[in-house]
Amino acid sequence: MKEVFASIITIGDELLIGQTIDTNSAYIAQELNKIGIWVKRRVAIGDGRQEILDSLAAESRQAQVVIITGGLGPTADDITKPTLCDYFGGTMIVDAGALQNVVQIFERLGRPMFDRNRKQAEVPDTCVVLPNLRGTAPGMWFEKEGTVYISLPGVPHEMIGLMQSSVLPKLKTTFELPVILHRSLLTAGKGESEVAEILLQFEAQLPNNVKLAYLPSYGMVKLRLTAKGSTETEVAPVLEQQFSALQQLVQQWLVVAEDIPLQEAVLNLLKEKGKTVATAESCTGGYLAHLITAIPGSSAVYQGSVISYANSVKEGLLGVPAETLATVGAVSEATVTQMARGVQQQVGTDYAIATSGIMGPDGGTADKPVGTVWIAVANRQEVRTRKFQFRFDRKRNIELTAVNALNMLRQLVVETA
Template identity: 40%
Template sequence: MRKNQVEIITIGDEILIGQIVDTNSAWMARELNNAGFEVHRTVSVHDNDKQIAAALNEALDKVDIVLITGGIGPTKDDMTKQTLCTFFETELVYNESVYQNIVDLFANRNLQINELTKNQAYVPKCSDIIQNKAGTAPILWFNKSEKVVVAMPGVPYEMQLAMSNDILPRLLERFRTSVLIHKTIQVYGYSESALALKIADWENALPQNIRLAYLPNLAVIKLRLSGVSDEASGLEFTLNRQIESLKEMLGSAIFAYEDVSMEQLIADLLSDQHKTIATAESCTGGYVAHRITAIPGSSRYFRGAVTAYSNDLKISLLGVDRNDLEHEGAVSKTIVEQMAKGARTYLKTDIAIATSGIAGPDGGTDEKPVGSVWISVSTKNETRSRLFRFGNIRNINIQRATQAAFLMLREMLVR
């Protein structure tokens, strides 16, 4: 048995009737992989004591680390805590620090503590407690011989906070033996298979201790190099040399040398250049603005946005010409450029992004089928516009258009 193998158990009837998609497993798997752990398998079971215990037994037969999410809420359908007590032959005891954590949390939210909430402060006697910074259910950490079982809440952001701040660091301290380094570069302008063909010889010649993963998402492919070694500086050197080779092959198709979000990349460029931005959105319906403002501190460079779904708002709020609108239609180069320039003028920014298209599923014509999106980025000196043809799925079209707009903006900022 390898020392760094993990099994993930997600608990909840809602998963097994298909009411929710289990995104916790994927999130945890990705983070664990990045930290050098290997996920052996994932299992989803009902809120049922026998099933939970069986899954736990099977997992501990195979791996050293078992991570559990779900079923530790205050209500009757949540069985995990009681099942863990039975499993570890212990009992629930009152924990004052957990209670205090709940008191603080509720005070912030102006909520009253009731009996059921108070029950959250009862925890298995033999478990280490990690406070939940975003909810009432504490994280329970159990040691069993050389093995570790951790039970977390199923609420995604509570789980993610605990994993990032507490659980991953503790697991790394306890289980990591060799050095693991990940390097991510981000590429655009290639399909996954075209990129794979382009770098095939290089990929085949990678040293044994370096693995490559392709992580495609919308128009972008992340290439992740993961190296394992006994020693950090030599590994760092080897990885950097491999990335130099990639740079020679791919040139300007590489737009980032770290695993950073597109909106953070844009944020850094705009901040560095002391430039302000606005958006004028039609088909993206505010999503570009939402992505920009997801970054803390975005008010330094983001001034505002106009989502002009209706044509007369394109005229009144963005100064689009009524005649042009009638003749060329909203989904046209003329209009998207007027929207971008209008936003720059009316919202008084250095740069503006505009989108106008047919997100679908209906509203397409032969000439302008669903998925047709015009995007324009305008600065004082230059306005660039491009027509994209995406697919038929509304939310994917909105995401793709936003990604494409960010890539166009970035190109204009890095020259």
């Protein structure tokens, strides 16, 4: 089985100073992996001619496919195209199809077109032009000494369009690709080290073409099995056999045997049971609602939220007694219990989640330091509460609160629905 390796080069000073987060590499790596190409390296470089030339030379020594994103815009700092022209020994020409695309876009938008916009249609004559159906900068495909080089726009929407319409289909016809298959599951309640101890013997007996990866995050551990082979017929049965054995070993802590986020697993469970849910959020400020409603089809399950950041809203809309807020405070078991019951009554759902806490960096006391959080989950019969003490920054404390709240709801639904 011959393996095909790829390198991804992302270009832009904004990536190096942290102004822009590189999501392109993650998407490209995932899509390449699906068709059997393994990404060996990901490199971020600045907008410098020599940096681009050096990176192209270095990556071509270890990968059959080099994908470059960024630096194809109409401004002076976008130097990828002329640098590629030099690297591949070409001459810049105007591609008629690319120019027509640019003209049509500006006519459709009713905007003036400048010479710098027309220059978007210029490409090295040593490349195969990949039409950009979502923007003005075309993609470019080069081949040199057995290596394929692909240059794509840095704008994620445009890059994704080119990957789907041109790059992936062309790679599949250019290379004889192996099969790479994955199966993933999510566990909660055990740390990475504990899970690894449980799976010690399992991991030792895995076939040579199957690997286990541990991906810990926010109190959960995702386990991914990856199998490689020549054909799907050869690989799939082996992978399924090992995945079935893995599920049995972690059954006690298994959240979902799919590669989906926790919120989607919870929504799927509620759909299966024909139940609905609402949220009452204080310290998470709508983050739970955001996670849930980002999932397509969530409206079948999720009914609404009360973001009760102020005590007056907790009291006025959710029925938290003024005496409770005055004596034990907003961050308390009594408060989240009534918040959960209150939102159920207001919205009329089968289940509810309530959160209240001190996210930081300020606001903590000796009795309730920063990171103190109370979570309640409720159905029509009972309310379950739990106190947490997180120790991170505001953003991560909010994320941890949301994950734990969703997992508490999942456990309640599993045990009672």
